[in-house]
Amino acid sequence: MSQVPDPAILIAQIKDKLGIGADKVYGVIGEFSEPEELVEAGRTIRGMGYTKIDAMSPFPVHGIDEAIGVPYSKIGWIAVCGAIAGITTAQVLIYYVGVIDYPLIIGGKPLFDFTYSIPPTFELAILFTAITTFLCTWGLSGLPRLYHPSMNYRDAHRASDDRFLLVIESDDPKFDAQKTAEDMRRVGANDVEVVEG
Amino acid sequence: MSAVVQDPQLMELNPPLVQGTGDLHDLTDQISSVVEAQVFETPLKYWITLACTSSIVLLLGAMITYLVNTGIGVWGNNRPIGWAWDITNFVFWIGIGHAGTLISAILFLFRQKWRTSINRSAEAMTLFAVMCAGIFPLFHTGRPWRAFYWLFPIPNTDLNLWQNFRSPLIWDVFAVSTYFTVSLLFWFTGLVPDLATLRDRATTKVRQVVFGILSLGWRGSARHWRHYEQAYLILAGISTPLVLSVHSVVSFDFATSVIPGWHTTIFPPYFVAGAIFSGFACVMTLLLIARWLLNLQNLITIKHLDNMNKIILVTGSIVGYAYCTEFFIAWYSGSIYERFTFLNRAFGPYWWAAWSMYTCNVFIPQLYWFRKMRTNLWVMFIISITTNIGMWFERFVIIATSLTRDFLPSSWGYYSPTWVDICTFIGTIGLFLTLFLLFARFLPMIAMSEVKGVASQEKHAFAGQEGKVLHR
Numbered sequence: 001m002s003q004v005p006d007p008a009i010l011i012a013q014i015k016d017k018l019g020i021g022a023d024k025v026y027g028v029i030g031e032f033s034e035p036e037e038l039v040e041a042g043r044t045i046r047g048m049g050y051t052k053i054d055a056m057s058p059f060p061v062h063g064i065d066e067a068i069g070v071p072y073s074k075i076g077w078i079a080v081c082g083a084i085a086g087i088t089t090a091q092v093l094i095y096y097v098g099v100i101d102y103p104l105i106i107g108g109k110p111l112f113d114f115t116y117s118i119p120p121t122f123e124l125a126i127l128f129t130a131i132t133t134f135l136c137t138w139g140l141s142g143l144p145r146l147y148h149p150s151m152n153y154r155d156a157h158r159a160s161d162d163r164f165l166l167v168i169e170s171d172d173p174k175f176d177a178q179k180t181a182e183d184m185r186r187v188g189a190n191d192v193e194v195v196e197g
Numbered sequence: 198m199s200a201v202v203q204d205p206q207l208m209e210l211n212p213p214l215v216q217g218t219g220d221l222h223d224l225t226d227q228i229s230s231v232v233e234a235q236v237f238e239t240p241l242k243y244w245i246t247l248a249c250t251s252s253i254v255l256l257l258g259a260m261i262t263y264l265v266n267t268g269i270g271v272w273g274n275n276r277p278i279g280w281a282w283d284i285t286n287f288v289f290w291i292g293i294g295h296a297g298t299l300i301s302a303i304l305f306l307f308r309q310k311w312r313t314s315i316n317r318s319a320e321a322m323t324l325f326a327v328m329c330a331g332i333f334p335l336f337h338t339g340r341p342w343r344a345f346y347w348l349f350p351i352p353n354t355d356l357n358l359w360q361n362f363r364s365p366l367i368w369d370v371f372a373v374s375t376y377f378t379v380s381l382l383f384w385f386t387g388l389v390p391d392l393a394t395l396r397d398r399a400t401t402k403v404r405q406v407v408f409g410i411l412s413l414g415w416r417g418s419a420r421h422w423r424h425y426e427q428a429y430l431i432l433a434g435i436s437t438p439l440v441l442s443v444h445s446v447v448s449f450d451f452a453t454s455v456i457p458g459w460h461t462t463i464f465p466p467y468f469v470a471g472a473i474f475s476g477f478a479c480v481m482t483l484l485l486i487a488r489w490l491l492n493l494q495n496l497i498t499i500k501h502l503d504n505m506n507k508i509i510l511v512t513g514s515i516v517g518y519a520y521c522t523e524f525f526i527a528w529y530s531g532s533i534y535e536r537f538t539f540l541n542r543a544f545g546p547y548w549w550a551a552w553s554m555y556t557c558n559v560f561i562p563q564l565y566w567f568r569k570m571r572t573n574l575w576v577m578f579i580i581s582i583t584t585n586i587g588m589w590f591e592r593f594v595i596i597a598t599s600l601t602r603d604f605l606p607s608s609w610g611y612y613s614p615t616w617v618d619i620c621t622f623i624g625t626i627g628l629f630l631t632l633f634l635l636f637a638r639f640l641p642m643i644a645m646s647e648v649k650g651v652a653s654q655e656k657h658a659f660a661g662q663e664g665k666v667l668h669r
Contacts, residue, residue, distance in 0.1 A: 035653060054418050054419055056416055056417045056419070057417050057419070058221065058390075058394070058417060058645075058646060058649055059390075059646045059647065059649045059650040059653070060422040060423075060425070060426050060646075060650065061422075064422075065419060065423055068419060070420055073423045073424045075424055075427045075428050075431065076427060076431065079431045079435075093350060094362045097359040097362065098362055098363075101359060102358070102359040104361060106361065106363060116362060116363050117362060119365075119371065119372065119442070119446050120362060120367070120371040122438075122442060123368075123371040123439075123442065123446075124371065126375055126379060126435050126439045127375040127378060127379065129431070130375075130382050130383070130432060130435060131378070133382075133428045133431045134382040134385075134386060134428070136424070136428070137386060137424050137428035141418075141420060141421045141424050141425070142420075143413045143415065144410075144413035144414050145413075145414040146409060146410075147414070150416060150418075151416065156397070158397075159397075159416065159417050160393045160394040160396075160397045160416075161221065161222055161225045161394060161398075162220070162221035162222040162225065162649075167418075
């Protein structure tokens with residue numbers, strides 16, 4: 001694995017590509033040790049008028065979505081489109097194969113009938129729904145990506161372990177590194193850092 | 198919902214799902230340490246077991262090579278029994294897989310929190326079982342390199358043919374390949390947050406790169422989780438009808454024919470119940486082995502095993518009920534062929550197979566009415582194995598007894614497997630165990646993010662004891 005470039009250089013190159021200078025600030029991250037504290041703090045921070053808030057946690061924390069104002073996921077509607085696409089594909093395929101391109105008379109059965117097309121249609125509906133849902137889960141989350149500025153936080157690795165992080169991003173109109181960091185401390189974060197992006 | 202107040206007596210009856218301190222970091226450490234261990238840190242018993250099972254995979258490779266080189270005549274199936282061990286093994290392995298989806302999807306929809314410790318391994322088991330299942334029909338085609346065009350509707354100039362969508366066999370192809378794909382996507386979706394944990398803990402460059410790519414850049418943001426949870430719910434929601442459809446479609450292979458003993462409407466629910474029954478037994482076997490090999494007693498607790506045994510009892514009884522119904526309908530139908538087939542099943546040349554099946558599937562699991570039996574590790578290990586033997590015999594009995602006595606006595610026959618049949622089946626067991634052991638060692642076998650969610654909620658259930666009511 002000697003070909004793998006140094007991660008620091010790689011990150012610098014990616015930052016350069018994305019137009020993120022080293023002097024730019026990504027946001028303020030505060031660390032909490034309990035999920036309830038995170039939700040409570042998120043709600044207070046939002047009450048202060050911040051809008052670009054994010055939270056990072058090792059498991060889905062219930063109530064965080066309303067607390068920091070993350071809208072409801074629209075994946076359900078996209079999945080329905082996947083199901084419709086699957087049903088259409090199957091019906092068209094079975095009709096085309098059975099009636100138009102390769103008609104075979106077997107036991108006097110009709111060349112196309114709705115009843116015997118049900119099992120493959122059902123399976124394709126499920127298959128297309130699953131693939132659509134799978135792709136959208138990552139696509140809508142902005143994944144896959146190898147780098148994100150929040151990973152610069154010194155304890156970022158604990159967000160997948162046992163800590164709950166609250167993020168206020170720098171593109172928030174109310175953002176001011178000094179003041180926001182103070183606000184973050186006021187809502188009870190154990191550790192606060194102004195993270196460079 | 199307010200927290201449940203737990204008193205000590207209730208605790209004994211309903212112990213917490215995760216034993217130990219419930220500290221999140223300890224959980225991460227314990228589960229990841231299996232994956233991150235150096236070679237010599239993994240118990241020696243693990244490597245010895247892996248060496249044994251992977252030797253059996255070599256046997257499978259040899260058998261398949263021999264089959265492809267020589268022709269499918271090396272298997273024992275011949276007229277009148279054209280479907281024998283190959284389809285028996287196919288249905289057997291597909292059935293094994295069903296418990297994985299049941300645990301990961303159906304129990305998820307029913308909010309059964311005890312599934313979190315076992316769902317990852319059950320899903321992996323599904324994938325490996327479907328792989329083993331696929332081997333049999335694929336190699337029964339004789340020319341598997343052409344099977345791609347026979348099985349899937351792919352426009353081709355090689356053979357210039359399309360599939361016959363009136364045949365249940367093509368439905369089966371759609372059902373099984375969809376099942377595999379959806380199970381794989383579901384499993385991988387569940388793995389991503391845990392792969393991110395492994396990436397964040399990685400100490401070597403190789404691990405950083407591998408897990409960095411596999412985890413897709415997951416960082417546990419609230420914006421990720423809301424899509425993730427919704428997607429997980431959808432995947433669980435579509436997997437539930439899918440798993441019921443797969444074994445129904447498998448049963449159509451038989452039910453749409455006109456063979457006595459096969460041509461029956463009871464087959465779809467009967468096959469699905471049997472699949473869940475055998476699958477749960479197989480999860481039990483694997484978990485008991487993995488729990489012992491990798492020391493996971495505090496995560497896979499007696500309570501998990503007890504719950505699974507209850508499901509084995511229920512589904513086993515459903516299967517027993519289906520056997521009775523079959524006999525009743527054979528008598529009630531007034532069809533002499535049906536009556537003969539069922540009498541022949543119980544007292545004909547394959548009586549030994551039929552009675553092994555009744556004993557293993559119906560009588561032995563009745564021991565699970567007793568709590569002592571449901572919580573005894575040796576009892577459950579033995580019953581999990583007898584159940585799988587019984588369910589294998591069920592498929593064999595259905596297939597062989599109906600075919601052995603054709604409508605014309607001049608076409609009667611008796612099937613015995615050849616050594617290639619036997620070694621191929623043993624080979625797939627080896628493949629299955631090897632894949633499972635590799636998974637248990639190299640990927641997080643327990644869904645960390647889900648167990649943490651449950652542990653965190655349980656901690657608050659105990660906080661409720663002190664009068665503090667938490668809302669969630």
